[in-house]
Amino acid sequence: MKKILVLHTGGTIAMSEDETGAVAPGAENPLNQFKNPFDREYELLIENIFNIPSPHMDPKNMLRLRQRIMEAYEQENIDGVVITHGTDTLEETAYFLDLTVPLELPIVLTGAMRSANEIGSDGLYNFKTAILTAASAEAKGMGVLVVMNDEIHTARYVTKTHTTNVATFRTPTFGPIGLILRDKVQFFEKLLRHTSLAIDHVVDHVYLFKAYAGMDPELLEMAVNEKTNGVVIEALGAGNLPPRVLPAIEKLLAHDIPVVLVSRSFNGFAQDVYAYPGGGVQLKKMGVTFCHGLNGQKARIKLLVGLSAGLDKVALDEFMADAVS
Numbered sequence: 001m002k003k004i005l006v007l008h009t010g011g012t013i014a015m016s017e018d019e020t021g022a023v024a025p026g027a028e029n030p031l032n033q034f035k036n037p038f039d040r041e042y043e044l045l046i047e048n049i050f051n052i053p054s055p056h057m058d059p060k061n062m063l064r065l066r067q068r069i070m071e072a073y074e075q076e077n078i079d080g081v082v083i084t085h086g087t088d089t090l091e092e093t094a095y096f097l098d099l100t101v102p103l104e105l106p107i108v109l110t111g112a113m114r115s116a117n118e119i120g121s122d123g124l125y126n127f128k129t130a131i132l133t134a135a136s137a138e139a140k141g142m143g144v145l146v147v148m149n150d151e152i153h154t155a156r157y158v159t160k161t162h163t164t165n166v167a168t169f170r171t172p173t174f175g176p177i178g179l180i181l182r183d184k185v186q187f188f189e190k191l192l193r194h195t196s197l198a199i200d201h202v203v204d205h206v207y208l209f210k211a212y213a214g215m216d217p218e219l220l221e222m223a224v225n226e227k228t229n230g231v232v233i234e235a236l237g238a239g240n241l242p243p244r245v246l247p248a249i250e251k252l253l254a255h256d257i258p259v260v261l262v263s264r265s266f267n268g269f270a271q272d273v274y275a276y277p278g279g280g281v282q283l284k285k286m287g288v289t290f291c292h293g294l295n296g297q298k299a300r301i302k303l304l305v306g307l308s309a310g311l312d313k314v315a316l317d318e319f320m321a322d323a324v325s
């Protein structure tokens with residue numbers, strides 16, 4: 001019998017709606033009444049490690065999840081892990097674990113868009129399919145996965161795309177790597193490579209900025225100080241910025257603060273294509289690191305992990321630019 005560690009962290013999957021329609025966590029996680037949605041086909045080790053909405057999640061809590069998984073792997077002989085999580089920041093926790101857990105062990109995150117007592121609640125169903133996936137032999141060595149609404153996505157590329165729809169989790173550019181077909185877990189793709197860094201602490205002051213037409217330089221200028229550990233910018237299109245923010249970027253780089261560029265576009269990769277002022281060619285020459293195919297919040301998690309692992313400039317650049325991990 002497969003032994004699955006279940007870590008409930010909170011989110012809508014652990015909430016209920018009141019008579020006014022407001023959704024909030026109660027004293028007890030409603031999923032706790034389902035000790036096992038499979039009638040004992042699997043052994044579930046259930047722990048309510050947190051009970052927080054996911055906007056309250058932070059890298060320190062993510063590190064606690066990592067540590068609990070490592071401990072359970074070493075001491076409790078588990079075959080897989082399911083983490084239930086609020087959907088707002090689920091992709092960040094999933095990617096953090098993907099980058100820091102050096103195991104072939106299936107780790108699956110899931111959540112819900114409708115709380116436990118709403119009509120059409122998706123929580124219990126997603127919980128069940130996440131367990132099925134974590135227990136499947138094919139999930140081994142696939143990195144951290146996100147299972148929602150009958151789709152299996154990689155932690156690296158999945159993102160929340162809709163505020164309320166149950167089909168909110170999407171993988172732009174590539175699509176899901178598997179499906180749940182009436183209780184059957186079916187993968188269509190394999191992982192090319194899985195890179196992970198062992199970390200025992202997390203650095204703070206890694207900032208995320210978004211570029212826009214006429215972007216003001218003042219906020220970026222404020223990041224030029226000794227507290228700042230790193231900066232990620234969601235740039236325009238293929239990886240370009242308004243020229244008026246370049247002096248602030250020069251100052252950040254002169255202070256040895258890494259500046260990482262992704263695109264604010266939903267699909268595609270940031271690249272050094274354009275040679276006009278503020279274009280990717282100039283940014284690359286200045287020493288900005290291009291990060292391929294990640295959105296801003298994921299690139300920020302990756303930078304935070306690389307910095308927390310103590311990578312030097314060259315290694316950090318390589319790590320951030322790696323397009324598949």
Ligand SMILES: NC(=O)C[C@H](N)C(=O)O
Pocket residue numbers: 010011012013052053054055085086087088089111112113114
């Ligand atoms: N559907 C959800 O879980 C959203 C909720 N606000 C959360 O992330 O905790």
